[in-house]
Amino acid sequence: MFCMPFVQTTKLTHIYFKGTPLETVALKDIDLEIPEGEFFALVGASGSGKSTLVQHFNGLLQPTSGRVSVFGDDISTRINRNSLWSKVGLVFQFPERQIFSSSVYEDIAFGPRNLGLDENEVKHRVETALKDVGLPAGILQIDPATLSGGISRRVAIAGILAMQTPALVLDEPGAGLDPQAKKQILLALKRLQLEKGTTIVLITHFLEDVVDFAGLVAVLKKGELIASGRPKQVLAQPELLLGAGLEPPFPVAFTRKLSSKGVRLNSSPVTIDDLARAIQRTYQNTGPGDR
Protein backbone atom coordinates (compact mmCIF):
# COMPACT_ATOMS: atom_id res chain seq x y z
CA MET A 1 0.00 0.00 0.00
CA PHE A 2 1.30 3.44 -0.88
CA CYS A 3 1.55 5.72 2.10
CA MET A 4 2.75 9.31 1.83
CA PRO A 5 5.28 10.16 4.52
CA PHE A 6 4.64 13.05 6.91
CA VAL A 7 8.12 14.48 6.34
CA GLN A 8 10.78 13.62 3.84
CA THR A 9 14.10 15.44 3.76
CA THR A 10 16.86 15.05 1.19
CA LYS A 11 20.32 16.41 1.96
CA LEU A 12 18.79 19.01 4.26
CA THR A 13 21.46 21.51 5.34
CA HIS A 14 20.82 24.56 7.47
CA ILE A 15 23.45 27.23 8.12
CA TYR A 16 22.83 30.17 10.43
CA PHE A 17 24.45 33.53 9.57
CA LYS A 18 25.89 32.18 6.35
CA GLY A 19 28.85 34.18 5.11
CA THR A 20 29.56 35.99 8.40
CA PRO A 21 32.05 35.27 11.18
CA LEU A 22 29.05 33.97 13.16
CA GLU A 23 28.38 31.24 10.60
CA THR A 24 27.21 28.01 12.24
CA VAL A 25 26.28 24.81 10.48
CA ALA A 26 23.20 23.66 12.40
CA LEU A 27 22.24 20.73 10.17
CA LYS A 28 24.29 18.83 7.64
CA ASP A 29 22.97 16.58 4.86
CA ILE A 30 20.03 15.17 6.74
CA ASP A 31 18.16 12.40 4.91
CA LEU A 32 15.14 11.52 6.96
CA GLU A 33 11.70 10.05 6.42
CA ILE A 34 8.95 10.14 9.01
CA PRO A 35 5.98 7.91 8.07
CA GLU A 36 2.47 9.21 8.61
CA GLY A 37 0.78 8.04 11.81
CA GLU A 38 4.10 7.25 13.49
CA PHE A 39 5.25 8.21 16.98
CA PHE A 40 8.70 9.47 16.09
CA ALA A 41 11.32 10.45 18.65
CA LEU A 42 14.21 12.78 17.89
CA VAL A 43 17.06 12.63 20.38
CA GLY A 44 20.40 14.35 20.75
CA ALA A 45 22.40 16.53 23.13
CA SER A 46 21.71 20.25 23.49
CA GLY A 47 22.85 22.11 20.39
CA SER A 48 22.68 19.02 18.17
CA GLY A 49 20.16 20.70 15.85
CA LYS A 50 16.90 19.05 16.95
CA SER A 51 14.96 22.29 17.31
CA THR A 52 16.29 23.66 14.04
CA LEU A 53 15.31 20.47 12.25
CA VAL A 54 11.70 20.43 13.44
CA GLN A 55 11.16 24.08 12.54
CA HIS A 56 11.47 22.97 8.92
CA PHE A 57 8.51 20.63 9.45
CA ASN A 58 5.97 23.44 9.73
CA GLY A 59 7.61 25.90 7.39
CA LEU A 60 9.16 28.30 9.92
CA LEU A 61 12.61 27.66 8.53
CA GLN A 62 13.78 26.90 5.03
CA PRO A 63 16.80 24.73 4.29
CA THR A 64 19.98 26.51 3.18
CA SER A 65 20.32 23.65 0.70
CA GLY A 66 18.53 20.36 0.14
CA ARG A 67 14.83 19.56 0.01
CA VAL A 68 12.10 19.18 2.61
CA SER A 69 8.61 18.02 1.78
CA VAL A 70 5.80 17.87 4.30
CA PHE A 71 2.71 15.81 3.42
CA GLY A 72 4.10 15.64 -0.10
CA ASP A 73 4.43 19.43 -0.59
CA ASP A 74 7.84 21.01 -1.08
CA ILE A 75 8.31 23.73 1.56
CA SER A 76 10.42 25.91 -0.73
CA THR A 77 7.15 27.36 -2.07
CA ARG A 78 5.73 30.20 -0.02
CA ILE A 79 2.11 29.06 -0.44
CA ASN A 80 2.92 25.59 0.85
CA ARG A 81 4.83 27.04 3.78
CA ASN A 82 2.12 29.49 4.81
CA SER A 83 -0.58 26.85 5.08
CA LEU A 84 1.51 24.35 7.03
CA TRP A 85 0.55 25.72 10.47
CA SER A 86 -2.93 24.28 10.01
CA LYS A 87 -1.53 20.79 9.34
CA VAL A 88 1.44 20.65 11.71
CA GLY A 89 1.06 21.81 15.30
CA LEU A 90 4.36 22.88 16.86
CA VAL A 91 4.93 23.05 20.61
CA PHE A 92 8.12 25.01 21.32
CA GLN A 93 10.39 24.62 24.32
CA PHE A 94 8.83 26.28 27.37
CA PRO A 95 5.63 27.08 25.45
CA GLU A 96 4.08 28.76 28.51
CA ARG A 97 5.93 31.90 27.35
CA GLN A 98 3.49 32.25 24.44
CA ILE A 99 0.32 32.60 26.56
CA PHE A 100 -1.22 36.05 26.02
CA SER A 101 -4.95 35.98 26.83
CA SER A 102 -6.61 36.99 30.06
CA SER A 103 -8.40 33.65 30.40
CA VAL A 104 -7.30 30.06 29.83
CA TYR A 105 -10.26 29.52 27.48
CA GLU A 106 -9.36 32.44 25.22
CA ASP A 107 -5.78 31.30 24.94
CA ILE A 108 -6.56 27.70 24.00
CA ALA A 109 -9.23 28.98 21.56
CA PHE A 110 -6.75 31.20 19.67
CA GLY A 111 -5.52 28.48 17.29
CA PRO A 112 -8.95 26.89 16.58
CA ARG A 113 -10.44 30.36 15.90
CA ASN A 114 -7.66 31.11 13.41
CA LEU A 115 -8.72 27.91 11.64
CA GLY A 116 -12.07 29.62 11.02
CA LEU A 117 -14.18 27.20 13.08
CA ASP A 118 -17.58 28.18 14.52
CA GLU A 119 -17.77 28.92 18.24
CA ASN A 120 -19.50 25.62 19.14
CA GLU A 121 -16.72 23.60 17.55
CA VAL A 122 -14.10 25.85 19.18
CA LYS A 123 -15.66 25.27 22.60
CA HIS A 124 -15.79 21.53 22.02
CA ARG A 125 -12.12 21.43 20.97
CA VAL A 126 -10.99 23.56 23.90
CA GLU A 127 -12.71 21.21 26.33
CA THR A 128 -11.30 18.09 24.65
CA ALA A 129 -7.76 19.49 24.62
CA LEU A 130 -8.02 20.48 28.27
CA LYS A 131 -9.07 16.94 29.16
CA ASP A 132 -6.17 15.53 27.12
CA VAL A 133 -3.59 17.42 29.16
CA GLY A 134 -5.35 16.39 32.38
CA LEU A 135 -6.66 19.75 33.59
CA PRO A 136 -10.13 20.30 35.14
CA ALA A 137 -12.75 22.36 33.26
CA GLY A 138 -12.95 24.74 36.22
CA ILE A 139 -9.68 26.31 35.12
CA LEU A 140 -11.10 27.76 31.88
CA GLN A 141 -12.09 31.17 33.24
CA ILE A 142 -8.92 31.70 35.29
CA ASP A 143 -6.29 34.29 34.36
CA PRO A 144 -3.24 32.28 33.12
CA ALA A 145 -0.87 34.70 34.85
CA THR A 146 -1.97 33.27 38.21
CA LEU A 147 -1.21 29.65 37.28
CA SER A 148 1.89 27.71 38.29
CA GLY A 149 4.60 26.95 35.71
CA GLY A 150 3.57 23.33 35.25
CA ILE A 151 -0.10 24.12 34.75
CA SER A 152 0.57 26.97 32.31
CA ARG A 153 2.80 24.58 30.34
CA ARG A 154 -0.16 22.23 30.00
CA VAL A 155 -2.45 25.11 29.01
CA ALA A 156 0.01 26.11 26.27
CA ILE A 157 0.20 22.52 25.01
CA ALA A 158 -3.62 22.32 25.04
CA GLY A 159 -3.59 25.42 22.80
CA ILE A 160 -1.77 23.40 20.14
CA LEU A 161 -3.72 20.15 20.66
CA ALA A 162 -7.00 22.06 20.22
CA MET A 163 -6.14 22.74 16.59
CA GLN A 164 -6.39 18.95 16.02
CA THR A 165 -3.73 19.02 13.31
CA PRO A 166 -2.91 15.74 11.56
CA ALA A 167 0.66 16.05 12.85
CA LEU A 168 2.13 17.33 16.10
CA VAL A 169 5.73 18.29 16.80
CA LEU A 170 6.74 18.79 20.43
CA ASP A 171 10.08 20.19 21.56
CA GLU A 172 10.79 18.73 25.01
CA PRO A 173 7.24 19.15 26.31
CA GLY A 174 8.18 17.53 29.64
CA ALA A 175 11.25 19.65 30.48
CA GLY A 176 10.90 20.97 34.01
CA LEU A 177 7.57 19.23 34.68
CA ASP A 178 6.99 16.79 37.51
CA PRO A 179 7.21 13.13 36.35
CA GLN A 180 3.46 12.57 36.64
CA ALA A 181 2.47 15.59 34.58
CA LYS A 182 5.04 14.60 31.97
CA LYS A 183 3.73 11.05 31.79
CA GLN A 184 0.17 12.33 31.46
CA ILE A 185 1.11 14.47 28.46
CA LEU A 186 3.02 11.66 26.77
CA LEU A 187 0.11 9.26 27.34
CA ALA A 188 -2.28 11.80 25.79
CA LEU A 189 -0.01 12.02 22.74
CA LYS A 190 0.15 8.24 22.44
CA ARG A 191 -3.65 8.13 22.64
CA LEU A 192 -3.95 10.70 19.83
CA GLN A 193 -1.61 8.61 17.70
CA LEU A 194 -3.47 5.35 18.31
CA GLU A 195 -7.04 6.67 18.18
CA LYS A 196 -6.84 9.39 15.53
CA GLY A 197 -3.75 8.41 13.59
CA THR A 198 -2.01 11.70 14.45
CA THR A 199 1.68 11.73 13.54
CA ILE A 200 3.74 12.65 16.62
CA VAL A 201 7.31 13.95 16.53
CA LEU A 202 8.79 14.20 20.01
CA ILE A 203 12.09 15.85 20.86
CA THR A 204 13.48 14.54 24.12
CA HIS A 205 16.59 13.95 26.21
CA PHE A 206 15.04 11.02 28.04
CA LEU A 207 15.59 7.74 26.26
CA GLU A 208 13.25 5.96 28.69
CA ASP A 209 10.42 7.98 27.10
CA VAL A 210 11.55 6.82 23.68
CA VAL A 211 11.47 3.17 24.79
CA ASP A 212 7.99 3.55 26.28
CA PHE A 213 6.28 5.56 23.55
CA ALA A 214 8.09 5.81 20.21
CA GLY A 215 7.93 3.48 17.22
CA LEU A 216 10.93 5.05 15.50
CA VAL A 217 13.85 7.10 16.75
CA ALA A 218 16.56 9.25 15.14
CA VAL A 219 19.76 10.41 16.82
CA LEU A 220 21.36 13.75 15.99
CA LYS A 221 24.94 14.64 16.85
CA LYS A 222 26.35 18.08 16.03
CA GLY A 223 23.90 18.56 13.18
CA GLU A 224 24.37 15.13 11.65
CA LEU A 225 22.00 12.19 11.66
CA ILE A 226 24.06 9.34 13.12
CA ALA A 227 21.38 6.68 13.55
CA SER A 228 17.72 6.02 12.96
CA GLY A 229 15.42 3.04 13.24
CA ARG A 230 13.46 1.04 15.81
CA PRO A 231 14.23 2.04 19.42
CA LYS A 232 15.14 -1.58 20.26
CA GLN A 233 17.96 -1.48 17.74
CA VAL A 234 19.16 2.13 18.06
CA LEU A 235 19.01 2.38 21.83
CA ALA A 236 20.76 -0.95 22.40
CA GLN A 237 24.05 0.68 21.28
CA PRO A 238 25.46 2.36 24.37
CA GLU A 239 28.66 3.59 22.65
CA LEU A 240 26.63 5.34 19.97
CA LEU A 241 24.43 7.04 22.55
CA LEU A 242 27.30 8.09 24.80
CA GLY A 243 29.11 9.47 21.75
CA ALA A 244 26.07 11.60 20.99
CA GLY A 245 26.07 12.96 24.54
CA LEU A 246 23.07 10.91 25.69
CA GLU A 247 22.51 8.80 28.77
CA PRO A 248 21.68 5.20 27.68
CA PRO A 249 18.46 3.79 29.19
CA PHE A 250 18.99 1.89 32.45
CA PRO A 251 18.73 -1.67 30.97
CA VAL A 252 21.30 -0.80 28.28
CA ALA A 253 23.71 0.75 30.77
CA PHE A 254 23.22 -2.27 33.07
CA THR A 255 23.91 -4.77 30.27
CA ARG A 256 27.08 -2.86 29.47
CA LYS A 257 28.19 -2.96 33.08
CA LEU A 258 27.50 -6.71 33.27
CA SER A 259 29.55 -7.34 30.16
CA SER A 260 32.46 -5.33 31.55
CA LYS A 261 32.34 -7.70 34.55
CA GLY A 262 32.45 -10.70 32.22
CA VAL A 263 28.73 -11.56 32.13
CA ARG A 264 27.44 -11.59 28.57
CA LEU A 265 23.69 -11.55 28.01
CA ASN A 266 22.53 -13.30 24.83
CA SER A 267 20.34 -10.33 23.75
CA SER A 268 20.40 -6.52 24.01
CA PRO A 269 17.41 -5.57 26.17
CA VAL A 270 16.08 -2.01 26.14
CA THR A 271 13.16 -2.34 28.56
CA ILE A 272 13.24 -3.47 32.17
CA ASP A 273 11.06 -6.51 31.39
CA ASP A 274 13.36 -7.62 28.57
CA LEU A 275 16.36 -7.15 30.84
CA ALA A 276 14.82 -9.39 33.50
CA ARG A 277 14.04 -12.04 30.90
CA ALA A 278 17.53 -11.84 29.39
CA ILE A 279 19.17 -12.21 32.81
CA GLN A 280 16.96 -15.19 33.62
CA ARG A 281 17.69 -16.87 30.28
CA THR A 282 21.42 -16.28 30.56
CA TYR A 283 21.38 -17.62 34.13
CA GLN A 284 19.52 -20.78 33.09
CA ASN A 285 21.77 -21.40 30.10
CA THR A 286 24.92 -21.15 32.13
CA GLY A 287 26.18 -24.48 33.47
CA PRO A 288 26.98 -24.68 37.20
CA GLY A 289 30.68 -24.94 36.37
CA ASP A 290 30.71 -21.63 34.48
CA ARG A 291 29.37 -19.64 37.41
Next chain:
Amino acid sequence: MLNSVTMGQYLPVNSPVHKMDPRAKLMVTVLTAVTVLVATNWMGILTVSLWIGLVLAATRIRLVLYWQIYKPLWLLLITSFVFQVVFTPGEPLLLLGLLSLSKTGLVAGGRMLWQMICLLLVAAVLTFSTTPIQLSTALERLLLPLGKLKIPVREFAMAINLALRFVPTLFDESRFLIAAQRSRGADFTRGGVRQRAKGLIPFLIPLLTNIFRRADELAVAMEIRCYRAGAERSTINELKFKLPDYLAVLANLIILIIAL
Protein backbone atom coordinates in the same frame (compact mmCIF):
# COMPACT_ATOMS: atom_id res chain seq x y z
CA MET B 1 15.99 39.36 8.31
CA LEU B 2 16.43 37.18 11.38
CA ASN B 3 19.34 35.44 9.76
CA SER B 4 21.44 38.44 8.75
CA VAL B 5 23.83 40.68 10.62
CA THR B 6 22.24 43.79 12.07
CA MET B 7 23.52 47.04 13.49
CA GLY B 8 24.86 46.57 16.99
CA GLN B 9 25.96 42.99 16.48
CA TYR B 10 29.40 41.92 17.72
CA LEU B 11 31.38 39.80 15.27
CA PRO B 12 34.20 37.75 16.77
CA VAL B 13 37.17 38.21 14.44
CA ASN B 14 40.88 38.17 15.16
CA SER B 15 41.88 41.62 13.92
CA PRO B 16 44.05 44.53 15.13
CA VAL B 17 40.91 46.60 15.66
CA HIS B 18 39.32 43.92 17.84
CA LYS B 19 42.46 43.85 20.00
CA MET B 20 42.50 47.59 20.62
CA ASP B 21 41.64 49.10 23.98
CA PRO B 22 37.89 49.82 23.91
CA ARG B 23 38.58 53.31 25.33
CA ALA B 24 40.82 54.08 22.36
CA LYS B 25 38.14 52.76 20.02
CA LEU B 26 35.50 54.91 21.65
CA MET B 27 37.77 57.98 21.43
CA VAL B 28 38.61 57.29 17.78
CA THR B 29 34.92 56.79 17.00
CA VAL B 30 33.97 60.12 18.54
CA LEU B 31 36.92 61.93 16.92
CA THR B 32 36.18 60.48 13.50
CA ALA B 33 32.50 61.36 13.83
CA VAL B 34 33.41 64.95 14.75
CA THR B 35 35.86 65.14 11.83
CA VAL B 36 33.20 63.86 9.43
CA LEU B 37 30.76 66.50 10.65
CA VAL B 38 33.15 69.46 10.54
CA ALA B 39 35.09 68.57 7.37
CA THR B 40 34.40 71.14 4.67
CA ASN B 41 37.55 71.25 2.54
CA TRP B 42 38.28 68.56 -0.02
CA MET B 43 41.56 67.69 1.64
CA GLY B 44 39.76 66.92 4.90
CA ILE B 45 37.00 64.88 3.23
CA LEU B 46 39.59 62.86 1.33
CA THR B 47 41.75 62.09 4.39
CA VAL B 48 38.80 61.07 6.57
CA SER B 49 37.48 58.83 3.81
CA LEU B 50 40.89 57.21 3.45
CA TRP B 51 41.15 56.85 7.22
CA ILE B 52 37.74 55.15 7.43
CA GLY B 53 38.70 52.89 4.54
CA LEU B 54 41.91 51.93 6.36
CA VAL B 55 40.00 51.16 9.58
CA LEU B 56 37.44 49.06 7.66
CA ALA B 57 40.25 47.05 6.08
CA ALA B 58 41.90 46.58 9.47
CA THR B 59 38.76 45.01 10.96
CA ARG B 60 39.11 42.06 8.54
CA ILE B 61 35.33 41.92 8.18
CA ARG B 62 33.96 41.41 4.68
CA LEU B 63 32.54 44.58 3.11
CA VAL B 64 29.27 42.76 2.31
CA LEU B 65 28.51 42.75 6.02
CA TYR B 66 28.91 46.52 6.21
CA TRP B 67 26.66 46.78 3.21
CA GLN B 68 24.00 44.76 5.03
CA ILE B 69 23.44 47.47 7.65
CA TYR B 70 22.48 49.93 4.90
CA LYS B 71 19.84 47.68 3.43
CA PRO B 72 17.06 48.79 5.79
CA LEU B 73 18.24 52.43 5.61
CA TRP B 74 18.87 53.17 1.96
CA LEU B 75 15.38 54.64 1.44
CA LEU B 76 15.98 57.09 4.28
CA LEU B 77 19.39 58.01 2.84
CA ILE B 78 18.05 58.62 -0.66
CA THR B 79 15.07 60.64 0.62
CA SER B 80 17.22 62.95 2.70
CA PHE B 81 19.59 63.39 -0.24
CA VAL B 82 16.71 64.38 -2.54
CA PHE B 83 15.25 66.80 0.03
CA GLN B 84 18.61 68.44 0.62
CA VAL B 85 19.18 68.86 -3.12
CA VAL B 86 15.70 70.22 -3.83
CA PHE B 87 15.36 72.57 -0.89
CA THR B 88 18.81 74.14 -0.93
CA PRO B 89 18.50 77.55 -2.60
CA GLY B 90 21.04 78.37 -5.32
CA GLU B 91 21.54 79.08 -8.97
CA PRO B 92 19.52 76.46 -10.88
CA LEU B 93 21.42 74.14 -13.18
CA LEU B 94 18.33 72.24 -14.24
CA LEU B 95 14.61 72.96 -13.91
CA LEU B 96 12.12 70.13 -13.46
CA GLY B 97 8.72 71.79 -13.29
CA LEU B 98 8.62 73.57 -9.93
CA LEU B 99 11.81 71.91 -8.73
CA SER B 100 15.17 73.39 -9.41
CA LEU B 101 18.51 71.66 -9.07
CA SER B 102 21.43 73.87 -8.16
CA LYS B 103 25.13 73.22 -7.83
CA THR B 104 25.10 74.26 -4.16
CA GLY B 105 22.15 71.93 -3.59
CA LEU B 106 23.92 68.99 -5.17
CA VAL B 107 27.07 69.67 -3.18
CA ALA B 108 25.11 70.02 0.10
CA GLY B 109 23.12 66.86 -0.61
CA GLY B 110 26.21 64.92 -1.58
CA ARG B 111 28.05 66.06 1.52
CA MET B 112 25.19 65.03 3.76
CA LEU B 113 24.94 61.62 2.09
CA TRP B 114 28.69 61.14 2.56
CA GLN B 115 28.41 62.18 6.22
CA MET B 116 25.61 59.74 6.94
CA ILE B 117 27.38 56.86 5.22
CA CYS B 118 30.60 57.62 7.13
CA LEU B 119 28.84 57.89 10.50
CA LEU B 120 27.06 54.57 9.95
CA LEU B 121 30.33 52.90 8.97
CA VAL B 122 32.16 54.27 12.01
CA ALA B 123 29.39 53.13 14.34
CA ALA B 124 29.37 49.73 12.63
CA VAL B 125 33.14 49.32 13.13
CA LEU B 126 32.74 50.07 16.83
CA THR B 127 29.90 47.60 17.43
CA PHE B 128 31.26 44.90 15.10
CA SER B 129 34.60 44.90 16.92
CA THR B 130 33.64 45.64 20.55
CA THR B 131 31.47 43.57 22.89
CA PRO B 132 28.77 45.48 24.79
CA ILE B 133 30.59 44.77 28.06
CA GLN B 134 33.84 46.26 26.73
CA LEU B 135 31.93 49.26 25.47
CA SER B 136 30.25 50.06 28.75
CA THR B 137 33.50 49.47 30.67
CA ALA B 138 35.25 51.92 28.37
CA LEU B 139 32.49 54.46 28.84
CA GLU B 140 32.64 54.03 32.60
CA ARG B 141 36.42 54.55 32.64
CA LEU B 142 36.34 57.58 30.35
CA LEU B 143 33.57 59.25 32.34
CA LEU B 144 35.01 58.38 35.77
CA PRO B 145 36.42 61.90 36.35
CA LEU B 146 32.80 63.12 36.33
CA GLY B 147 32.34 61.14 39.55
CA LYS B 148 34.07 64.02 41.30
CA LEU B 149 31.06 66.15 40.37
CA LYS B 150 28.85 63.65 42.24
CA ILE B 151 27.57 62.16 38.97
CA PRO B 152 26.94 58.41 39.50
CA VAL B 153 29.09 57.23 36.57
CA ARG B 154 29.34 53.60 37.67
CA GLU B 155 25.59 53.24 38.08
CA PHE B 156 25.10 54.95 34.74
CA ALA B 157 27.50 52.47 33.11
CA MET B 158 25.74 49.55 34.79
CA ALA B 159 22.38 50.80 33.47
CA ILE B 160 23.82 50.94 29.94
CA ASN B 161 25.33 47.51 30.44
CA LEU B 162 22.00 46.03 31.46
CA ALA B 163 20.16 47.75 28.62
CA LEU B 164 22.66 46.34 26.11
CA ARG B 165 22.37 42.93 27.70
CA PHE B 166 18.65 42.95 27.01
CA VAL B 167 18.98 43.63 23.27
CA PRO B 168 19.72 40.00 22.32
CA THR B 169 17.17 38.78 24.89
CA LEU B 170 14.50 40.96 23.32
CA PHE B 171 15.55 39.72 19.92
CA ASP B 172 15.38 36.02 20.89
CA GLU B 173 12.08 36.47 22.66
CA SER B 174 10.57 38.24 19.63
CA ARG B 175 11.82 35.54 17.33
CA PHE B 176 10.28 32.84 19.53
CA LEU B 177 6.93 34.64 19.84
CA ILE B 178 6.62 35.37 16.11
CA ALA B 179 7.33 31.71 15.34
CA ALA B 180 5.08 30.38 18.11
CA GLN B 181 2.07 32.54 17.27
CA ARG B 182 2.48 31.99 13.55
CA SER B 183 2.35 28.27 14.31
CA ARG B 184 -1.08 28.93 15.86
CA GLY B 185 -2.22 30.74 12.74
CA ALA B 186 -1.49 34.35 13.72
CA ASP B 187 -0.93 36.51 10.66
CA PHE B 188 0.90 39.75 11.31
CA THR B 189 0.51 41.01 7.74
CA ARG B 190 -3.22 40.63 7.09
CA GLY B 191 -5.93 43.27 7.00
CA GLY B 192 -6.05 47.01 7.57
CA VAL B 193 -4.25 49.08 10.18
CA ARG B 194 -6.80 48.32 12.89
CA GLN B 195 -6.78 44.58 12.29
CA ARG B 196 -2.99 44.52 12.15
CA ALA B 197 -2.72 46.42 15.43
CA LYS B 198 -5.12 43.91 16.99
CA GLY B 199 -3.11 41.08 15.46
CA LEU B 200 -0.05 42.31 17.35
CA ILE B 201 -1.60 41.64 20.77
CA PRO B 202 -0.60 37.94 20.88
CA PHE B 203 2.93 39.11 20.17
CA LEU B 204 3.29 42.24 22.30
CA ILE B 205 1.59 41.12 25.53
CA PRO B 206 3.76 38.04 26.15
CA LEU B 207 6.84 39.95 24.96
CA LEU B 208 6.31 42.57 27.66
CA THR B 209 5.44 40.10 30.43
CA ASN B 210 8.37 37.83 29.55
CA ILE B 211 10.83 40.73 29.45
CA PHE B 212 9.62 42.08 32.77
CA ARG B 213 9.90 38.63 34.30
CA ARG B 214 13.46 38.33 33.00
CA ALA B 215 14.31 41.77 34.37
CA ASP B 216 12.92 40.74 37.75
CA GLU B 217 14.98 37.55 37.75
CA LEU B 218 18.08 39.51 36.78
CA ALA B 219 17.55 41.97 39.62
CA VAL B 220 17.30 39.08 42.10
CA ALA B 221 20.38 37.42 40.59
CA MET B 222 22.33 40.66 41.02
CA GLU B 223 21.16 41.15 44.58
CA ILE B 224 22.08 37.66 45.72
CA ARG B 225 25.56 38.38 44.38
CA CYS B 226 25.65 41.46 46.59
CA TYR B 227 25.34 44.17 43.97
CA ARG B 228 24.55 47.49 45.60
CA ALA B 229 24.23 50.81 43.85
CA GLY B 230 26.99 53.15 45.02
CA ALA B 231 29.29 50.39 46.26
CA GLU B 232 32.89 50.36 45.10
CA ARG B 233 33.52 47.58 42.54
CA SER B 234 36.74 46.27 41.06
CA THR B 235 37.22 44.64 37.66
CA ILE B 236 38.94 41.43 36.65
CA ASN B 237 40.23 42.80 33.34
CA GLU B 238 42.08 46.05 33.77
CA LEU B 239 42.19 48.03 30.53
CA LYS B 240 45.59 48.95 29.18
CA PHE B 241 46.51 51.54 26.54
CA LYS B 242 49.18 50.13 24.21
CA LEU B 243 51.20 51.64 21.37
CA PRO B 244 48.59 51.00 18.61
CA ASP B 245 45.97 52.70 20.80
CA TYR B 246 48.08 55.85 21.21
CA LEU B 247 48.92 55.84 17.49
CA ALA B 248 45.28 55.53 16.42
CA VAL B 249 44.16 58.42 18.63
CA LEU B 250 47.11 60.54 17.53
CA ALA B 251 46.47 59.85 13.84
CA ASN B 252 42.85 60.78 14.29
CA LEU B 253 43.78 64.07 15.99
CA ILE B 254 46.02 64.97 13.05
CA ILE B 255 43.21 64.19 10.60
CA LEU B 256 40.85 66.39 12.60
CA ILE B 257 43.32 69.26 12.36
CA ILE B 258 43.69 68.77 8.60
CA ALA B 259 39.92 68.80 8.19
CA LEU B 260 39.34 71.96 10.22
